[in-house]
Amino acid sequence: MTTTSEQTATDVDRSIGNYLLAHLREYGLLLALIAIMAFFQIATNGTLLKPVNVTNLLLQNSYIVIMALGMLIVIVAGHIDLSVGSVMGFVGALAAVMIVEFDQSTGVTFVICIAAGALIGAAQGYWVAYWGIPSFIVTLAGMLVFRGASLWLLEGQSLGPFPREFQMIANGFVPDIFPAGLGETIASLLGERRVNMLALLTGVVAASLVLWLELKKRAQNRAYGMDSEPPAFFWARVGIISFALVFILFKLSTFRGLPNVLLTMGVLTILYAFFTERTVTGRRIYALGGNIKAAKLSGVKTARLTFLAFVNMGVLAAIAGMVFAARLNSATPKAGFALELDVIAAVFIGGASMSGGVGKIVGAVVGAFLMGVLNNGMSILGIGIDYQQMIKGLVLLAAVIFDVYNKSKQA
Amino acid sequence: MPALLEMRGITKEFPGVKALDQVDLSVDSGDILALVGENGAGKSTLMKVLSGVYPAGTYDGEIHYDGALAQFSGISDSEARGIIIIHQELALVPLLSIAENIFLGNERATGGVINWRETEARTADLLDKVGLSEAPRTLIDKLGVGKQQLVEIAKALSKEVRLLILDEPTAALSESDSQALLDLMLELKAQGVTQIIISHKLNEVRRVADKITVIRDGTTVSTMDAVTEEITEDRIVRDMVGRDMAARYPARDRRAGSEIMRVRNWNVFHPVHADRQVIRDVNLTVRAGEVVGIAGLMGAGRTELAMSLFGRSWGQGISGQVELHGHVANVSTVSSAIAAGLAYVTEDRKELGLVLDEPIQRNISLANLEGISRGQILQDAEETRVAEEYRAALNIRTPGVFQRVVNLSGGNQQKVVLSKWLFAEPDVLILDEPTRGIDVGAKFEIYGIINDLSAQGKGVLMISSEMPELLGMCDRIYVMNEGAFVGELTAEEASQEAIMSLIVTD
Numbered sequence: 001m002t003t004t005s006e007q008t009a010t011d012v013d014r015s016i017g018n019y020l021l022a023h024l025r026e027y028g029l030l031l032a033l034i035a036i037m038a039f040f041q042i043a044t045n046g047t048l049l050k051p052v053n054v055t056n057l058l059l060q061n062s063y064i065v066i067m068a069l070g071m072l073i074v075i076v077a078g079h080i081d082l083s084v085g086s087v088m089g090f091v092g093a094l095a096a097v098m099i100v101e102f103d104q105s106t107g108v109t110f111v112i113c114i115a116a117g118a119l120i121g122a123a124q125g126y127w128v129a130y131w132g133i134p135s136f137i138v139t140l141a142g143m144l145v146f147r148g149a150s151l152w153l154l155e156g157q158s159l160g161p162f163p164r165e166f167q168m169i170a171n172g173f174v175p176d177i178f179p180a181g182l183g184e185t186i187a188s189l190l191g192e193r194r195v196n197m198l199a200l201l202t203g204v205v206a207a208s209l210v211l212w213l214e215l216k217k218r219a220q221n222r223a224y225g226m227d228s229e230p231p232a233f234f235w236a237r238v239g240i241i242s243f244a245l246v247f248i249l250f251k252l253s254t255f256r257g258l259p260n261v262l263l264t265m266g267v268l269t270i271l272y273a274f275f276t277e278r279t280v281t282g283r284r285i286y287a288l289g290g291n292i293k294a295a296k297l298s299g300v301k302t303a304r305l306t307f308l309a310f311v312n313m314g315v316l317a318a319i320a321g322m323v324f325a326a327r328l329n330s331a332t333p334k335a336g337f338a339l340e341l342d343v344i345a346a347v348f349i350g351g352a353s354m355s356g357g358v359g360k361i362v363g364a365v366v367g368a369f370l371m372g373v374l375n376n377g378m379s380i381l382g383i384g385i386d387y388q389q390m391i392k393g394l395v396l397l398a399a400v401i402f403d404v405y406n407k408s409k410q411a
Numbered sequence: 412m413p414a415l416l417e418m419r420g421i422t423k424e425f426p427g428v429k430a431l432d433q434v435d436l437s438v439d440s441g442d443i444l445a446l447v448g449e450n451g452a453g454k455s456t457l458m459k460v461l462s463g464v465y466p467a468g469t470y471d472g473e474i475h476y477d478g479a480l481a482q483f484s485g486i487s488d489s490e491a492r493g494i495i496i497i498h499q500e501l502a503l504v505p506l507l508s509i510a511e512n513i514f515l516g517n518e519r520a521t522g523g524v525i526n527w528r529e530t531e532a533r534t535a536d537l538l539d540k541v542g543l544s545e546a547p548r549t550l551i552d553k554l555g556v557g558k559q560q561l562v563e564i565a566k567a568l569s570k571e572v573r574l575l576i577l578d579e580p581t582a583a584l585s586e587s588d589s590q591a592l593l594d595l596m597l598e599l600k601a602q603g604v605t606q607i608i609i610s611h612k613l614n615e616v617r618r619v620a621d622k623i624t625v626i627r628d629g630t631t632v633s634t635m636d637a638v639t640e641e642i643t644e645d646r647i648v649r650d651m652v653g654r655d656m657a658a659r660y661p662a663r664d665r666r667a668g669s670e671i672m673r674v675r676n677w678n679v680f681h682p683v684h685a686d687r688q689v690i691r692d693v694n695l696t697v698r699a700g701e702v703v704g705i706a707g708l709m710g711a712g713r714t715e716l717a718m719s720l721f722g723r724s725w726g727q728g729i730s731g732q733v734e735l736h737g738h739v740a741n742v743s744t745v746s747s748a749i750a751a752g753l754a755y756v757t758e759d760r761k762e763l764g765l766v767l768d769e770p771i772q773r774n775i776s777l778a779n780l781e782g783i784s785r786g787q788i789l790q791d792a793e794e795t796r797v798a799e800e801y802r803a804a805l806n807i808r809t810p811g812v813f814q815r816v817v818n819l820s821g822g823n824q825q826k827v828v829l830s831k832w833l834f835a836e837p838d839v840l841i842l843d844e845p846t847r848g849i850d851v852g853a854k855f856e857i858y859g860i861i862n863d864l865s866a867q868g869k870g871v872l873m874i875s876s877e878m879p880e881l882l883g884m885c886d887r888i889y890v891m892n893e894g895a896f897v898g899e900l901t902a903e904e905a906s907q908e909a910i911m912s913l914i915v916t917d
Contacts, residue, residue, distance in 0.1 A: 220792055280780040280787045287777055290766035297724060297755065297763055298778040298831065299746035357768055 024406055025351050027233075029363060030240065033370050040377030047380050048373070051255035054248060059170065059327060061372035062261040063088065063320035065365055067343045068350070069272045070309075070316035072364040075347050076276070077309045078289040078356030079128060079135035082340050083142030084317045086150070087120050089336035091321030093150040096159040096331030099166060106165045113318050120146065121314020122307070129307035143340065151333045160330025170327035174198060174258040187254075195250075196257030203249025206266075207242035214238045261323060268316075273361040285309065289356030345392070346371055349399040371395070413478070415440040415605045416574060421460055421472035430456045431470070431629045438574070438622075443596060443606045445620035445637075447613070449651055449878065453629040454609050458576055462496050463489040477573075493573030497563045499582060505552035510534040512551055513566045537565040541595055557588030564595065575599065576607045581615060582710045593619050611708050613644045613915050625650040644915060645908075652878065652907035660883030661855065663862040665902070667886060668699035670737075671870045672839045677731035679719040689715050689726060691895040697839055697870035702861060704885035705874045706910045712894040713874045714758055717841045721755035722748035735838060749778060754837035756828055758844035758874070760821075764828040767817040771809060772798035774816050774827050778835040801830035805860060822853025829860060839870040846880065858884060878907045890914060 040048045047053055067084050074081045091113050098104040098112060124142050127133045161167075176183060178197035187195040218234060229237075252258060276282040287295040288302050296302045325331045350367030352359025371392060378388045416438045423431040431453050438444045448454050460470050463483030467474075474481045476492065483489040503512050510530050519529045534547035543561045551559060560580055567575055577596070581589040589612075596606060596619050610616050616623060617637065625632045625647060632650045635642050672695075679690035689712050697703050705713050718725035720733060722745030733742045735752055742748040748755075757763040765774055775798045776783050783794040798812035805826040809819060816827055825845065832840060842861070846854040861884060864871055875881050881888055888905050890898040890913040898913040 220795075223792075278789050278791075280784050280789060283773070283777075283780055283789060286769070287766050287773075290768055291762075293763050294766055295777070297721070297745060297757060299722075299749045300777075301744075301746065357766065 023229075025403060026363070027237070028402065029349075029351060029366055029370070030237070033366055033373070034240070036370060036373055036377070040373060040380070044377060044380045048377055049251060051251045053376070053380075054251045055255050055259060057369075057372055057376050058252075058259060058262050058265070060376065061368055062170070062265050063324045063327075064339065064342050064346060064372070065265050065368045066268060066316055066320045066323065067313075067339075068346045068364040068368045069268055069361060070313035071343050071347045072350070072352060072359050072361055073272075073276065073285060073309050074135070074313050075344075075352045075354075076289045076356060076359045077285050077306055078292065079306065079309070080344065081124070081135065081139045081142075081310065081313050082344075083120075083124065083139040083146060084313065084320075084343055085336040085339035085341075086143045086146035087117065087314060087317040087336075088321040088324060088339060089331075089333070090120075090146040090150040090153070091117055091318040092325035092331040092335050093153040093159070093333070095166070095322050095325055096162070097153055099162055100159050106163065109166070110322065113322055114315055117314040117316070117318025117321070118311050119314070121311040121317075124314070125307040125310025128310060129303045129305075135310075147337075150331075150335070154331060154333050156333055158330045158332040160328075162326060162329055166322075167326050167329055168260060170261055170323045172260040173256045174260060174263055176257055192254045194254065196253040199249050199253035199258040202258060203246040203253075206249070207245045210242055210245065211238055264319075264323075269361060269365055276361050281305070286357055289358075291357070342371060343368075345396045349396060351403065353403070354400075367399075413440055414438065414475070415477060416461075417475040418457070418461065419473045419475070421457065421470060421474075423456055423460055423465060423470040429629060431460070433472070434626065434629065434631050436624055436631065437634075438605055438607060440605055441600065441603055442621040443600055443608060443619050445616040445623045446607055446609045446626065447611070447616060447623060447647060447651060448626035449876075452626045452651075454626055455578070456629075457626070458496060458578065458607075458609070461489070461576070462486055462494060490570060493571055494576070495567040495570060495572045495574070496576040496578065497560075497567060497580065499579045501556075501559050501563055503551045503559055503562060506550060508548045508550055509538070509545060509554075509562055509565075510547035512562060513537060513569050517570065533569065534565070537568055538562075540568060541565045542591070555588075556583045557585065557591070560584065560588075560592060561595070564599075568599075572604060574605045574607070576609070578609045579611070579709075580608065581610065581612060582708075589615065611915070613647050616647070617642060617644070623647065627651060644912070648908055648911045648915070652911060660880075661859050661862055663702075663865060663884075665886055667701040668868060670696050671699050671735060672697040672872075673734040674720065675732040675734070677716070677720070677733075678729065679715060679726035680728040682725065682727050685727060689894050690719060691893075693731070693891075693896055695872075695889060695896070697872055699838075699868045699870055700865045701886050702865050702871045702873055702884055704881035704888040705872065705891055706878060706881050706888050706914075707891035708914060709876065711891045711914075713891055714843055715894075716891070717755055717843050717872070717874060720748075721745065721753055721841060724755075749835055749837070752836075752838035753841065754778075754832035754835055754839070755841045756832055756843060756845060758847060760824055760828050764831075765816050765824060768815055770813045770815055771802070771807065771819075771827055772812040775801055775812075775830045775834055778831050782834060782836075797834060798830075801826075801834065805830055805833075806856060820849075820853075822849035822856070825849055825853070825857065826860075829857070833864075837869070839872065840864060841872045841874070843874045844876060845873065846875070846877070854880075878910060881905075881910075882907065 037048065067088065071081060071084065094116055095109050095113050098109045099106070120142070124138050127138045128135045176196045176198045183195050183197045186197065186200070187193060214234070218229070276285070284295065284300045285305055287298070288300055288305055292302055321336065324335055328335070346368035347359065347364045348354070348367070349370055350359065350363030350365070352364065374392060374395065375388065378391065414437045418434065418436040421431050421434040422429070434453070434457055436457065446454050459465050461474065463485045466484045467482035481492065504515065507515070513534050514530050519526045519533065531547040538545060538547065541561045541564050543558055543565065545554065545558065551562065554562065580592055584592060593615060596608065600606065608616070608619065620637050622634060622636055623642065624634045627650065674693060674695045677690055677693040678688065681687040681689050693716060695703070705716070707713050715725050719729055720742060722742055723729055724745060733740050740751040742751055742753060761767060766777070772794050776794050780789065783790055783797060795812060801807065802809065802812055807823050807826045807830070809823060816824055819827065845861070846857055861871055861873070873881065873885060882905055886902050888900045888910065889896050890900065890910050892914050900909055
């Protein structure tokens with residue numbers, strides 16, 4: 001046993017360097033987001049973080065974030081889904097037809113649209129999972145089919161407007177449940193015109209939750225003396241995340257409060273992060289993507305899981321489709337065009353691996369916002385769409401090169 | 412006849428292992444030399460040294476070829492001198508034609524444009540020489556293994572071969588295809604092509620060889636002249652296996668309990684070629700606390716048997732019955748096989764056993780995630796605790812269970828795979844080459860783990876290509892050849908000679 005303890009001792013000596021090397025990707029992503037935000041905040045003379053712009057930023061990127069959750073799972077499972085932009089457009093069109101032409105209620109429309117998304121995901125996942133047809137091909141076909149299907153549904157025209165109730169999915173805000181007097185008192189204390197207490201408290205609660213969970217995880221790692229993050233890193237990271245949560249929600253609270261979409265996005269993100277990291281099924285998806293043969297020989301039902309990953313992707317694309325249509329207040333045949341590329345880019349920027357088995361929900365969400373801030377910042381600065389595309393392309397390439405380089409250094 | 416090839420005092424070391432130790436080998440011009448030895452004796456390594464896969468300078472000793480000292484820097488170098496190896500796994504591109512395969516990398520072309528007329532005319536000549544009546548444009552995947560083997564030989568002939576080396580050429584061939592191939596070898600000999608055949612099949616060796624060289628544990632044991640001496644299979648077998656069994660196996664209290672597993676009339680067909688039966692009417696039993704071995708040569712169907720039993724992970728058209736504790740068990744999928752109490756430790760831990768990029772603890776829990784969950788929710792602390800427990804129990808040498816398994820040595824990786832299956836709490840473990848590619852120290856530890864399992868009353872079915880290992884560990888050994896069990900030996904009856912003679916006389 002002496003060799004073991006010697007190894008552990010030398011390991012501790014190198015731990016800070018190793019730790020940084022092993023987690024460079026995660027810190028890098030966070031630092032990149034902060035750096036980009038700081039840059040645009042200065043370059044736009046503070047416009048970027050104005051409450052109205054923060055609200056916009058969240059709304060503009062909500063459907064990408066929602067789909068990135070599903071795409072992360074598909075990519076971790078070792079596949080890809082190119083059809084999500086088209087499926088999203090198709091479901092938006094379906095919603096518009098049901099509501100505007102057939103006068104269905106928002107509730108019925110919502111349920112049918114989700115079911116349609118699930119069915120589309122199942123139809124594509126079936127061929128991938130049970131017939132072994134490459135997902136690239138199947139979903140490329142799906143991309144064409146559903147782009148055509150939305151054109152057909154809408155007969156080439158935009159269809160709208162939606163009733164207020166449906167628009168609320170994207171443009172509504174959660175009403176402040178706290179007495180108005182409390183908000184006004186706080187507002188005057190902070191020197192703001194108004195403060196939405198629900199939004200502000202959500203930020204505080206979220207920040208506390210992050211702090212509590214991180215401390216718990218740290219204690220657990222400590223108990224086994226493994227892989228513990230140096231204290232300075234820990235506090236810096238947790239501090240930045242907590243501060244950012246409170247800061248963003250404070251900004252929102254001085255505008256119109258908590259957008260419905262942010263609530264949806266937040267709840268979905270937490271659910272999917274929990275699902276991927278803490279449940280048996282989530283774990284099996286990582287194993288399947290990491291080594292499908294070994295997973296299969298360990299009793300993982302690989303075909304079924306692959307199938308379900310696509311069904312889930314379809315459902316999330318349907319939700320995104322409704323959010324998108326509600327936000328524009330109409331369904332257009334072009335809705336979601338080329339959006340699959342933004343979604344896939346977000347997942348890869350967030351650290352997922354093309355070969356499967358690696359990637360985190362939080363990474364994908366941060367990746368989506370990183371792209372979102374770039375888009376938004378460049379638009380405010382009046383940079384043309386031509387340069388925007390080029391810059392986004394290079395950012396994606398840089399992120400993946402960084403990944404590959406980092407991995408080769410570790411090995 | 413002068414020697415075409417003479418290898419003198421070849422020594423090749425890998426980190427921690429001496430694969431070849433002062434090997435001498437010589438082939439006379441126009442002769443056929445048979446190179447025989449057990450799996451892992453060093454035959455393939457020797458041929459890799461000869462062909463330049465291990466270039467000059469990475470080994471000690473001298474190669475004299477065609478009267479001069481040869482120092483090959485790579486395969487293309489040795490091929491240019493007329494030394495061509497046909498490997499056991501054929502290296503043909505299935506979706507290209509015979510002609511395209513024969514001239515792959517050696518295209519008949521002017522200025523990059525292929526001359527198809529010449530290519531096909533020359534192919535037709537070559538096919539004629541090897542006695543294969545197929546059109547040059549036929550795709551390789553339309554041919555059976557026997558014919559593919561002939562295409563490989565035609566390819567070798569297209570390169571002005573002087574020394575042709577055939578590595579287990581008949582391993583995958585039927586009896587009549589084997590005979591045809593041996594005839595072709597004799598015909599090539601008549602045309603003056605010097606050949607080396609690596610084979611386990613001693614009757615074939617005796618039929619074609621002029622000389623037989625036996626290698627064992629990386630050294631040359633003997634060279635016999637088949638023309639002048641009377642050579643019996645017994646004599647070859649004795650030289651192949653004749654080593655004393657040192658105390659390399661920890662002692663075990665051998666006490667078999669009641670029967671826990673019985674397989675009846677197990678038949679399996681090839682997953683692609685539905686008419687090829689790979690496992691024939693296998694019947695076996697395993698008792699509690701018993702370590703049962705399955706001996707056989709490569710390609711005998713041992714892994715295929717194990718994987719087909721374990722949730723039908725291999726093959727199709729499977730028939731037969733598996734009983735566990737006297738009841739018919741459902742082993743139709745991997746998860747039901749695990750639930751029924753089976754575990755299978757694969758021979759290929761990197762490809763089939765581990766998720767290499769994931770940490771140790773996640774690999775250990777993979778086959779029994781329910782065991783570390785409450786409801787469907789994983790308990791991280793419990794997972795770490797379990798992993799730590801196995802790390803200590805099996806002495807997995809690692810700074811921590813958060814290490815990715817890709818960073819571990821072979822022996823420690825194998826312990827992680829074993830931990831995974833121990834945590835799944837099986838009644839019967841099928842161990843497929845459990846000590847392949849790991850060092851002697853780790854081997855000993857793994858034997859200790861196997862003994863512990865038997866002491867706990869579990870049944871162990873162990874497949875190994877290392878016969879001493881089977882003899883040292885097993886209470887009973889089934890001998891397998893060409894998909895069927897050809898004999899069963901108790902520990903007292905078993906010897907390497909007994910096993911080998913069951914195989915070669917089958």
